[in-house]
Amino acid sequence: MMIKIGNRLLKIASMVGKCEKPADIGTDHAYIPIYLVQAGMCGKAVATDVREGPLMKARKNIEKYRLSDRIELRMGDGLKPIGENECDVFIIAGIGGVVMTEILETSLEKAKKAKALILQPAYYDEVLREYLYKKGFCIETEALAEDEGRMYAIIRAYFDGIARSDDDLYYHIGRSLFVNRDPLLGSFLQRRIRIQTNIVNGMRKSAKVDEREYLEQYNLLVKMKKAYEDFAGN
Secondary structure, three states: OOOOOOHHHHHHHHHHOOOOOEEEEOOOOOHHHHHHHHOOOOOOEEEEEOOHHHHHHHHHHHHHOOOOOOEEEEEOOOOOOOOOOOOOEEEEEEEOHHHHHHHHHHOHHHHHHOOEEEEEEOOOHHHHHHHHHHOOEEEEEEEEEEEOOEEEEEEEEEEOOOOOOOOHHHHHOOHHHHHOOOOOHHHHHHHHHHHHHHHHHHHHHOOOOOHHHHHHHHHHHHHHHHHHHHHHHO
């Protein structure tokens, strides 16, 4: 019996691709490792979580699909439960970009050795992208997924030791999404423009606003609108 998962998790799995032994960090229900093993994308997998509750749910699902011999559960924080050179892909999904940077920073050498990092930030993805660039990670590609009325950006990155920087627009909306002309990019840009407009309007009405910060946010909004116009016009 093949597990059924939503669009977000399917897109994450597709970004993983073929691998030897991935680790799903903060696995919750273990849906992604179950799918990867069932689909023949890997032979074995590790699923971790910092809490016992999610691991109990994961264990029930792994047993339900009879994969206890192929998916190993571990409790621990971030990448700490994973041995050196044990896993070739790390998957971190559904948490904020700031927390992701903290997880990666704590186990940076492990992250550097991975074939790929598959990262799906729930918010503050601009912080994550900037961190990856500064630490010498290449953002290989990105894709968008729509699931239950929300839209998610999924990043595939690997370490190549080259520190980078980019325009702030591409920290907020991944450059690869434009390069690949992601089919959901138009809708994603519209959503981000609405959010950025609310930020700018809120700052404009505030009695205590830093003029420099306001200009940064306003200029970012202008860039987003121009990017949407260019994308929609092509």
